Amino acid sequence: MTATLHTAPVTVADTTDQRVVRRRLGPGHRIRFSFWFGPALALAIWSIGSATGLIKPAILSAPWDVVVAFQDQWVNHDLLGNILASLQRSLVGLTLGVVTGAVLAVISGLSRFGESLIDGPIQIKRSVPTLAIIPLFIAWFGIGEEMKVITIALISLVPIYIHTHNGLRSIDGKYAELAETIGINHGEFVRHVVLPGALPGFLLGMRFAVTSSLLGLVVVEHYNAVAGIGYMITLAEQYGQTDVIVVGLVIYGIFGYCADSAVRFTGRRVLAWRQTLEG
Amino acid sequence: MATDTRGLTTEPAVRVRNLHRSFTKDGGVLNGLDLDIAPGEFVALIGRSGTGKSTLLRALAGLDRDVAGHGRIQVPESVSVVFQDSRLLPWKRVLDNVIFGLRGADAADRGRKALAEVGLAGRERAWPYQLSGGEQQRASLARSLVREPQLLLADEPFGALDALTRIRMHALLRQLCEAHRPAVLLVTHDVDEAIVLADRVILLDAGVVDTDVRVELTNRSRSDAGFAELRTLLLDRLGVAADA
Numbered sequence: 001m002t003a004t005l006h007t008a009p010v011t012v013a014d015t016t017d018q019r020v021v022r023r024r025l026g027p028g029h030r031i032r033f034s035f036w037f038g039p040a041l042a043l044a045i046w047s048i049g050s051a052t053g054l055i056k057p058a059i060l061s062a063p064w065d066v067v068v069a070f071q072d073q074w075v076n077h078d079l080l081g082n083i084l085a086s087l088q089r090s091l092v093g094l095t096l097g098v099v100t101g102a103v104l105a106v107i108s109g110l111s112r113f114g115e116s117l118i119d120g121p122i123q124i125k126r127s128v129p130t131l132a133i134i135p136l137f138i139a140w141f142g143i144g145e146e147m148k149v150i151t152i153a154l155i156s157l158v159p160i161y162i163h164t165h166n167g168l169r170s171i172d173g174k175y176a177e178l179a180e181t182i183g184i185n186h187g188e189f190v191r192h193v194v195l196p197g198a199l200p201g202f203l204l205g206m207r208f209a210v211t212s213s214l215l216g217l218v219v220v221e222h223y224n225a226v227a228g229i230g231y232m233i234t235l236a237e238q239y240g241q242t243d244v245i246v247v248g249l250v251i252y253g254i255f256g257y258c259a260d261s262a263v264r265f266t267g268r269r270v271l272a273w274r275q276t277l278e279g
Numbered sequence: 280m281a282t283d284t285r286g287l288t289t290e291p292a293v294r295v296r297n298l299h300r301s302f303t304k305d306g307g308v309l310n311g312l313d314l315d316i317a318p319g320e321f322v323a324l325i326g327r328s329g330t331g332k333s334t335l336l337r338a339l340a341g342l343d344r345d346v347a348g349h350g351r352i353q354v355p356e357s358v359s360v361v362f363q364d365s366r367l368l369p370w371k372r373v374l375d376n377v378i379f380g381l382r383g384a385d386a387a388d389r390g391r392k393a394l395a396e397v398g399l400a401g402r403e404r405a406w407p408y409q410l411s412g413g414e415q416q417r418a419s420l421a422r423s424l425v426r427e428p429q430l431l432l433a434d435e436p437f438g439a440l441d442a443l444t445r446i447r448m449h450a451l452l453r454q455l456c457e458a459h460r461p462a463v464l465l466v467t468h469d470v471d472e473a474i475v476l477a478d479r480v481i482l483l484d485a486g487v488v489d490t491d492v493r494v495e496l497t498n499r500s501r502s503d504a505g506f507a508e509l510r511t512l513l514l515d516r517l518g519v520a521a522d523a
Contacts, residue, residue: 184380196370
């Protein structure tokens with residue numbers, strides 16, 4: 001047998017970079033502040049439209065008029081109080097809905113008996129628009145805060161349930177098998193396998209739930225509210241103040257956008273174990 | 280019944296009697312299989328596809344509750360399974376995977392030691408996806424060994440690894456088994472792997488033990504005459520011409 005052994009040649013500093021280049025098919029590296037490009041563009045179009053007169057003030061107030069209206073509301077009409085009232089309403093409702101939805105999803109995902117009890121009613125509830133149930137809720141819970149919070153909770157419960165349940169059921173069965181051979185109890189199984197495995201689904205559900213809760217907020221605040229963004233809009237509607245309406249809409253938009261970013265940011269942090277195109 | 284070094288009869292670690300398992304009504308996969316494995320004995324299970332190797336292993340692991348059949352199985356209290364895929368939980372860092380389900384305050388220290396033993400010291404905080412296939416399988420070996428099992432069940436644990444990594448893993452597994460002395464049942468389709476690793480090779484055919492040979496080689500190199508002889512015998516029983 002003959003063998004030739006090559007020793008490494010002495011290397012000279014050479015910075016030539018010649019490589020095979022392939023077209024990238026994934027989305028590539030993250031761009032800084034990319035999140036704000038779309039909203040900034042929309043704002044630019046709105047400003048140009050208003051400045052050139054293409055967008056009439058009666059149709060949509062100009063951005064600067066909205067800023068003035070914002071200032072007026074802030075100083076003279078307790079805008080901060082309205083914002084806080086709305087935030088509190090949607091937060092309480094959202095929290096209730098998220099917790100209930102997640103617990104129901106875990107019960108129904110892990111137990112066939114639980115599934116037979118829970119899944120049907122939720123699927124039925126899903127096909128009945130929540131907004132159509134509001135009159136019934138008013139009859140049950142009155143026209144106060146209780147009805148508002150429950151409506152928001154119910155509307156955000158559904159996406160959390162659906163996506164958490166789906167995420168849980170998509171966990172590879174081989175992990176359950178491994179857990180069985182390791183001999184852990186049910187609680188540990190839920191904590192170490194089920195919850196982390198269902199987390200991507202839960203976070204997706206969370207993105208829908210956050211926007212759903214705002215949708216619920218807008219609707220319930222039209223019923224006998226004495227504070228809140230919806231109340232402000234309702235008043236402005238009566239007085240024909242489009243600029244104030246737009247202030248309300250912008251605030252709703254900012255709420256939704258911030259909440260969605262928060263969920264996405266959290267998702268990137270807690271899902272660091274995944275290697276996906278998200279990057 | 281096996282005898283230990285002092286010539287005393289010892290209770291086997293695994294005892295299987297008249298084991299039947301079938302997935303369909305007409306044909307059984309295991310048809311009245313009997314098997315004893317002594318404590319600390321390394322048994323390799325070979326056989327053609329569909330002869331019941333994995334079915335037997337899953338029966339010993341208690342992972343066949345939905346499979347029809349009967350028979351008697353006795354296994355030690357502490358059993359650990361190494362699967363063909365590493366089955367590291369992707370959302371747990373390597374160390375947390377190793378000590379997953381382990382109780383006691385010193386769990387993390389034991390886990391670190393086990394990782395060092397399989398040559399993964401320093402990778403405790405890595406995510407599973409950051410490890411190579413061989414490293415993932417070593418982590419899963421560490422997860423099994425840290426539990427100090429009396430019986431280690433391994434279902435083609437090196438099946439998905441490349442040839443070089445396999446050779447390294449063979450040496451590692453033998454070394455670990457000599458240090459910890461669990462009884463081992465290794466399912467493999469690789470006759471050479473069986474001879475290199477095991478004290479005893481069992482060949483399954485049609486759901487019963489067809490051949491049961493003790494590997495008494497001082498030198499487990501493939502160039503050894505005894506190795507070649509055993510290899511020929513087993514390949515012959517598998518219906519393959521040895522030098523094809």
